[in-house]
Amino acid sequence: MSAVALPPQVDSWFAGRGWAPRRHQFEMLQAARRGRDALLVAATGSGKTLAGFLPSICDLIDRPADGLHTLYVSPLKALGVDVQRNLLGPIEEMGLDIRVETRSGDTPSDRKARQRIKPPQILLTTPESLSLLLSYPDSNEMFAGLRTIVIDELHAFAREKRGDLLALSMARLQRLSPDLRRVGLSATISDPDAYRTWLARDGDEDRVELVIGDPGAEPDLSILIPESKIPWGGHSGRHAAREVMTLIEQHKTTLVFCNTRSLAELIFQDLWAVNDKALPIGIHHGSLALEARRKVEAAMSAGRLRGLVATASLDLGIDWGDIDLVVQMGAPKGSSRLLQRIGRANHRLDEPSKGMIVPGNRFEYLEARAALDAIDDGELDPEIFRPGTLDVLAQHILGMACAAPFLPDELLAEIRSAAPYAGLEKATFEEVLGFISTGGYALKAYDRFRRLTQDPDGRWRLSRPQIAQQHRLNAGVIVDQPLLTVRFRNGRKLGTIEEGYASTLSPGDHFFFCGLSLEVEQFKDTDIIVHASTAQARVVTYGGQRMSLSTHLANRVRGMLADRNDWQRFPDDVREWLEVQDRRSRIPEPNELLVETFRHDKLHYMVAYSFDGWNAHQSLGMLVTRRMETAGLKPMGFVANDYAIACYGLEPVIDPKALFSPDILEREFIDWVENSYLLKKAFREVAVIGGLVERQHPGRKKTGRQVSFSTDLIYDVLRRFEPQHLLLRAAWDDARARMTELGRLVRLVDRAAATMVHVDTGRITPMAVPLMVIIGREALPSGTQADDSLLLQAEELANAAMGE
Secondary structure (H helix, E strand, C coil): CCHHHCCHHHHHHHHHCCCCCCHHHHHHHHHHHCCCEEEEECCCCCCHHHHHHHHHHHHHHHCCCCCCCEEEECCCHHHHHHHHHHHHHHHHHCCCCCCEEEECCCCCHHHHHHHHHCCCCEEEECHHHHHHHCCCCCHHHHHCCCCEEEECCHHHCCCCHHHHHHHHHHHHHHHHCCCCEEEEEECCCCCHHHHHHHHCHHHCHHHEEEEECCCCCCCEEEECCHHHCCCCCCCCCHHHHHHHHHHHHHCCCEEEECCCHHHHHHHHHHHHHCCCCCCCEEEECCCECHHHHHHHHHHHHCCCCCEEEECHHHCCCCCCCCCCEEEEECCCCCHHHHHHHHCCCCCCCCCCCEEEEECCCHHHHHHHHHHHHHHHCCCCCCCCCCCCCHHHHHHHHHHHHHHCCECHHHHHHHHHCCHHHCCCCHHHHHHHHHHHHHCCCCCCCCHHHCCEEECCCCCEEECCCHHHHHHHHHCCCCCCCCEEEEEECCCCEEEEEEHHHHCCCCCCCEEEECCEEEEEEEEECCEEEEEEECCCCEECCCCCCCCCCCHHHHHHHHHHHHCHHHHHHCCHHHHHHHHHHHHHCCCCCCCCEEEEEEEECCEEEEEEECCCCHHHHHHHHHHHHHHHHHCCCCEEEEEECCCCEEEEECCCCCCHHHHCCHHHHCCHHHHHHHCCHHHHHHHHHHHHHCCCCCCEECCEECCHHHHHHHHHHHHHHHHHHCCCCHHHHHHHHHHHHHHCCHHHHHHHHHHHHHHEEEEECCCCCHHHHHHHCCCCHHHCCCCHHHHHHHHHHHHHHHHHHHCC
């Protein structure tokens, strides 16, 4: 296709910059002109966003129209703001009369009201804001002329509850505008056909054309090893702070990624402590106040920062072309995530993205090497899709009732056209309707749970008009932990910390947050009043789910361990570590589960090297220690990382196979989950999403304690009187699949039964040291003295393991 097919304004705009549209941008335009849905998979910096919008711009030039023409949906509010800025420039330079606006939770209420009456031609929004728009009675007028929906960073949320909500919203949009075209954009996916199915009407992937962009330059990736030494355990790359600061000095702009918000705060402090040239560096994560994040983003866009420490809050698509280095602190956990992060560097297709990984310990070195090998081989993390969840479905059905009464068979057909709900059974749909209309058998005596009423003609409608307002106040599928706001005395907001951590603080305590050492002055309602300090401080911790080592990286690590010829490319200290392990105990084969037992410092230890990720290991550790207690082995505790678990107690483990037998998932697992905080936490989330418990009322917001108290009461009632309640089942699904990675746990236990190799080593082994270092670490405060103590402990353990 030649540039002649472009409208003159667009053609001139490209020519004026000495550019030409890329092949994939033309192919997206061709698909649009044929009325076809499309999925574009293209490298970062290849012009994906322009490829998504180019057909809409051309169509609005050829056929000018008022009203909403194109919806752009992104997972992040910041991404919408960034795209608006980058899109407005070309539209103004082309002299086009096209209005572009954003809509999110941060949009002023008067603009939101105006957008429903007089929407722009292009509206940039999030899944949650789109769902709310569809809950208004005038949504049919607003979306009747919609031509295109563009979903950016599709991989970021399609397989999660936000994806369920968006798929249901697309099904409604398709009914309101039957000719609507669906467009997906993504950079890092391993199974495009699965995403085509998710994107398509009725899950028919043949409706969606696949457009593959030209590959970009191969990334320039390496592993940073300060002084050719890698720590034995922990630290998440903190030992390399001075070397990372030197890299910041040597590059124009460096983005330093951390896997957790707590680590980001620590790394920022470490870098600032060695920032001898006082270079401007910043910090960015999701718990910081919006104003603080916007300030940092503006400074990055203007080129005023030399370094920025960030978390997953910047994984996605913000286009800062001046970044010329990305540093990953600690292990990457997955090749797709690493590639996404490294792609933030240079952000241009024809220039290689430069990235460095700083492993925190020797196992993390192997993981980093596995990630680089996977990227070299073009192997990305596998994507697993699951059926849509019922709590999200309940929220969506109530939202549709807010828009207008509905006939159940018509709504069911519409819902089934969304791929995650294609297999929804009518009986399950009717059960969800029953839950919304009565609350279920155990709750039907309470009027506040009666949200829907069925008319004689079969239509369902809201029981009371006020329910619509309550729904819009409480809708959404992101359920934060109970939060307290951190403020200065002048009222300036710094951000939020979780209520659980805040409960450990008292006036006079110090904690690191927003890159500052803060002293607590007082607690006032839901605020923590603070002032800046120079004192040594604790680090704020968060209760979010921890990233786990991906399955395919775990398999690569197993393979590298077993291939002794591969060891030659490892640093000397890593190679020596494995060679001594091989002499003292054993290197597990890829299909084996190695279990070591030994006595050390008056305790008996059992270490299982399963490489199935921290979440699965945490679950298994709890189950195994309970079984050890029953067996009279007097366990004292366990620790876990992504690679292994270590249980320790007063009696030796003679037969570890009995502790790992498959019936542990039939007995101890079910009992543990049902009586643990895990299931209550999952129920709290599904109860909020499903609308059973409200977070906000007009003019006031419930505290986290109030929400937890409400959900705990209902949880206890349902478990006693209606154990098969819809939301209890949904909570079980969440607890098993999301929080405990049940699939990996099942495979681990099955493998233990068939392939366990038990070695009674008689002494601590080299591969056990990274785990042994963790024991007792949770009780130590964060800070330099604690880190020095850990380093000393690690050296003592290493000497015991490596010495003759």
